[in-house]
Amino acid sequence: MSVGIVEPAGATRQPASDDAHVTLTGVTKVFAGRDGAQDVHALGPVSFDLRRGELFSVVGPSGCGKSTLLDVIAGLTNATQGDIQFEGQRVAGEVPEGVAVVFQEDASFPWLNVFDNAAFGGRQMGIDEAEVGERVSYALGFMGLSDFSKAYPAQLSGGMRQRVCIARAMVQRPRLMLLDEPFGALDQQTRLLMGEETLKLWRETGSTIMLITHSIDEAVLLSDRIGVMSARPGCFIDIVETGWTRERGSETALDPRYGQLQSQIWGQLRTESLKALGSA
Amino acid sequence: MARPSKPLLLRVGLIVGSVLLLEVASRAGWIDPVSFIPPSEMFVAAVQILSDGVYNVDIMLTLSSALTSVLMAVVFGFLGGLMLAKLPRLRRVVDPLLMSWYAVPIFVFYPMLIVIFGLNRWPLIALGFLFSIVAMAVNTLNGVERIPLVQLRTARMLRMGPVRTTLRVRLPASLPFVFTGVKLTIVYSFIAIIGGEFLLSGAGFGYQIAFAYNNFDNPTMYGLMLLLLVFVGTVNMILHSVEHRLYQRRVMKEPA
Numbered sequence: 176m177s178v179g180i181v182e183p184a185g186a187t188r189q190p191a192s193d194d195a196h197v198t199l200t201g202v203t204k205v206f207a208g209r210d211g212a213q214d215v216h217a218l219g220p221v222s223f224d225l226r227r228g229e230l231f232s233v234v235g236p237s238g239c240g241k242s243t244l245l246d247v248i249a250g251l252t253n254a255t256q257g258d259i260q261f262e263g264q265r266v267a268g269e270v271p272e273g274v275a276v277v278f279q280e281d282a283s284f285p286w287l288n289v290f291d292n293a294a295f296g297g298r299q300m301g302i303d304e305a306e307v308g309e310r311v312s313y314a315l316g317f318m319g320l321s322d323f324s325k326a327y328p329a330q331l332s333g334g335m336r337q338r339v340c341i342a343r344a345m346v347q348r349p350r351l352m353l354l355d356e357p358f359g360a361l362d363q364q365t366r367l368l369m370g371e372e373t374l375k376l377w378r379e380t381g382s383t384i385m386l387i388t389h390s391i392d393e394a395v396l397l398s399d400r401i402g403v404m405s406a407r408p409g410c411f412i413d414i415v416e417t418g419w420t421r422e423r424g425s426e427t428a429l430d431p432r433y434g435q436l437q438s439q440i441w442g443q444l445r446t447e448s449l450k451a452l453g454s455a
Numbered sequence: 456m457a458r459p460s461k462p463l464l465l466r467v468g469l470i471v472g473s474v475l476l477l478e479v480a481s482r483a484g485w486i487d488p489v490s491f492i493p494p495s496e497m498f499v500a501a502v503q504i505l506s507d508g509v510y511n512v513d514i515m516l517t518l519s520s521a522l523t524s525v526l527m528a529v530v531f532g533f534l535g536g537l538m539l540a541k542l543p544r545l546r547r548v549v550d551p552l553l554m555s556w557y558a559v560p561i562f563v564f565y566p567m568l569i570v571i572f573g574l575n576r577w578p579l580i581a582l583g584f585l586f587s588i589v590a591m592a593v594n595t596l597n598g599v600e601r602i603p604l605v606q607l608r609t610a611r612m613l614r615m616g617p618v619r620t621t622l623r624v625r626l627p628a629s630l631p632f633v634f635t636g637v638k639l640t641i642v643y644s645f646i647a648i649i650g651g652e653f654l655l656s657g658a659g660f661g662y663q664i665a666f667a668y669n670n671f672d673n674p675t676m677y678g679l680m681l682l683l684l685v686f687v688g689t690v691n692m693i694l695h696s697v698e699h700r701l702y703q704r705r706v707m708k709e710p711a
Contacts, residue, residue, distance in 0.1 A: 251611055269614060276612045280605040285705040286627045299613045299623075327704050347613075 195224035196351060196383045197248060202257035203408070204243050216408040218243045220257060223402065223411060225351070225385055230377050232386045232394035234440060235404025236451035241387045242279075244409065245355050248385065249276050261351065275349035279356040283328040283339045289315065290324040293342040300347065307346065314342040317379065318372065334365040341376065352376075354386045358393070366390070370397055371425060378421060391444070395436045396427055403443050406450035413443055492673055500678030501685075510663055510679065517648060517660035520576050524583030524644040529637055531584075532591025536636075539592065540599040556589045561647065565655050579651045579659075587643035591636040598632025599625060631701045638694045645687060 203219030218240035225231055225248075233241050246252040248259060250270045259266040261274065270276070275296070283292050293314055297307040315321050318338040328336050337357055344352060354373070358366045370393055377384050388394050394401045395417060403413040417436060419427055427433060474494045480486045481493040492500075504510055539546045561582060568578035606628055610620040626633070652661025660683060667676035 249612065251608060270612050272614070274612075276608075278605050278608060280603065282603075282605045282609045284606065284624070284627070286630065296613050299615055299619070329704065329706055 194227045196227040196229075196262065197225035197385075198258075198260040199223055199248070200258045200260075202244075202247055202254045202259060204240065204247055204252070205255045218247070218407075218409050219254075221410055222257075223414065225383055226399075228381055228383055229399040230374075230384045230386065230397055231400050231402065232388055232398040233402045233404060234388060234391055234394045234444060235409055236406050236444065236448040237389075238451060239404045239407050239447070240409030241404060242355055244404075245276070245353050245385065245387050249274055249353050251276070273350040274353065275344035275347045275351075276353045276355065277337075277340050277344050277357045279359045281328070281333065281336045281340070281360075283336045283343075285328050287327075288324065289320055289326050289328070289331070289339050289342075292328065292339050293320075293346055296343050297346040310346045310348070311342070314345040317345065317376070318342045332365075334361050334369060337361065337369065338372070341372070345376065345380070348380070350382055352380075352382045352384045354384060356387050356389060359389065366393070367425065373397060374424065391437055391440050392428075395433055395440065396423070396425070401436075401440060403440055404447070406447045412447070413440075415440060490673065492677055496674060497677040497681045500674040501681045504675070504678045504682060510660070513659050513663050514682075516576070516658055517652065520580050520659070521583060521641075521644050521648050524580045524587065524648060525637075525641050527580075527584050528587040528591050528640045528644060532588045532636060532640065533595050533633065535588070535592040536595025537599060539596050546596075553589055553593060561586050562651065562654065565651065579648050579656060582651045583644035583647040586647035587640040590639035590643055594632045594636030594639065595629065598629025598636075601632065602628040631698065631705065634694075634698050634701055638691075638698060641690060641694065642687075649683065 200222050201220045202222070204217045206215040206217055208214045221244065233244065235241050243252070247254045248261075248266065250259075250266045250268060253268055261271045264271060284295065287295065290311055293311045294307045297310055298304075302310070311324075312321070315324055318341060320335065320338055320342060323331060323335065328339065331339070337360075341357070358369045361369060373384070373386070374397060376382075386394070386397065398417055399419065401415045401417065402411045403415065404410065405412045415436065418432070477486075477491070478493045478495060481488045481491055539549070564585070565578055565582060568581045572578045572581060602625060606624055607620065610624045615623065648659070649661040649664075652659035653665045654661075656662045660679065664676055664679045664683070667673070667679065
């Protein structure tokens with residue numbers, strides 16, 4: 176079921192709902208051109224709410240500003256215009272407490288072993304060592320890495336290293352987890368397994384999760400809602416409600432609605448992808 | 456206990472074989488045994504030098520000069536590398552100078568350094584410093600530039616300030632390159648200081664080798680040379696081993 180086009184040309188929006196965890200109002204991002212090059216309007220205007228405790232995926236053509244959207248929500252970059260609120264507090268210039276980001280690239284620190292990598296965030300937050308130890312043990316167990324706590328990232332596969340990064344985020348106990356194509360560099364089988372891990376993580380922690388992904392399948396299988404973005408400058412052309420229960424899993428792919436949702440999203444994305452390629 | 460690797464065995468074999476060949480060549484008269492004494496006699500001379508302690512003052516003078524030069528080059532080279540990474544305009548200005556630095560025969564500056572520092576050890580220390588600082592700065596710059604952006608973004612995500620990011624992320628991330636810089640700094644400092652003593656000074660390890668050479672005191676000359684080789688070789692092997700361990704931990708060995 177579609178809730179229709181959320182972001183028309185303007186930036187007007189309905190007032191934030193009570194369960195809004197993150198609220199974006201008229202957010203745009205323009206990158207200034209360097210050495211005489213033209214400015215790049217990468218994003219927006221975008222207005223939407225992330226609901227507390229939902230798993231929200233963002234799909235869109237390459238270069239449409241998905242990662243920029245994540246960066247402005249995380250406070251890793253400032254929006255050019257508009258307002259971003261996390262738990263009612265304005266996000267500006269720095270990552271708010273309670274937010275964790277897992278990046279597409281391997282962000283494990285090669286000089287630290289798995290345990291210390293996972294503990295890194297907790298230690299930076301000033302959590303006492305005993306508590307960090309407990310959280311790390313739990314997170315590594317949850318991610319199936321308990322037997323590798325003394326290993327270094329160089330000794331792990333790409334999927335395991337990404338799990339180390341997710342474990343590091345878990346140790347922070349974030350209320351909002353932003354995942355920027357974290358499985359993008361992984362093979363298909365590992366991707367599917369990591370998708371299941373993400374669902375497990377979401378159910379276990381109760382965090383709000385925003386997942387940026389290239390994969391329509393992944394978005395449809397994992398999400399409560401899917402934001403479909405236009406070609407650059409990226410705006411939401413649709414936000415699709417999947418209607419899955421919280422206990423969903425790989426068997427959800429057998430539901431007839433799974434294929435319908437895939438077709439619907441691909442129908443919307445195809446035109447935008449052609450635009451992004453310069454063919455439309 | 457791990458078995459020694461084949462390359463290591465071959466390396467040791469090559470060194471031992473060369474020494475034995477020189478020993479035989481010298482003793483058999485294939486080469487002049489007066490101008491090239493057998494390695495066993497070099498060893499005896501080296502032991503004698505150490506037990507007599509006649510050259511201890513010179514050895515300590517060279518070591519302290521090299522240490523001072525290394526410390527200065529490491530500190531200023533590291534800070535210089537960080538500064539160049541932070542200031543790309545400055546880097547564009549000095550890049551060609553850095554690239555051509557080692558084309559300059561640094562010893563020609565010795566008279567100028569004497570004018571600046573006077574007739575003492577400082578001109579030699581300055582030679583060592585000038586010869587090695589660029590290696591340290593360039594390696595630091597390389598290391599800092601190669602830090603994956605995602606690691607710095609992770610630091611920002613964890614709300615780490617600039618000092619903490621430098622200490623906890625930038626420094627460990629660039630450590631293998633910084634360490635290579637330290638290794639080169641030690642090597643270059645020794646080359647400059649021993650070379651400077653040999654050619655230009657009136658004291659120190661290099662000067663004593665030159666003095667023995669000029670007086671046809673071959674056992675002393677070879678003994679001092681052997682001591683120098685063993686010392687520099689040992690230091691270099693230790694540094695190489697630490698460097699190897701630093702890199703090894705970071706090399707991807709992804710399982711199938």
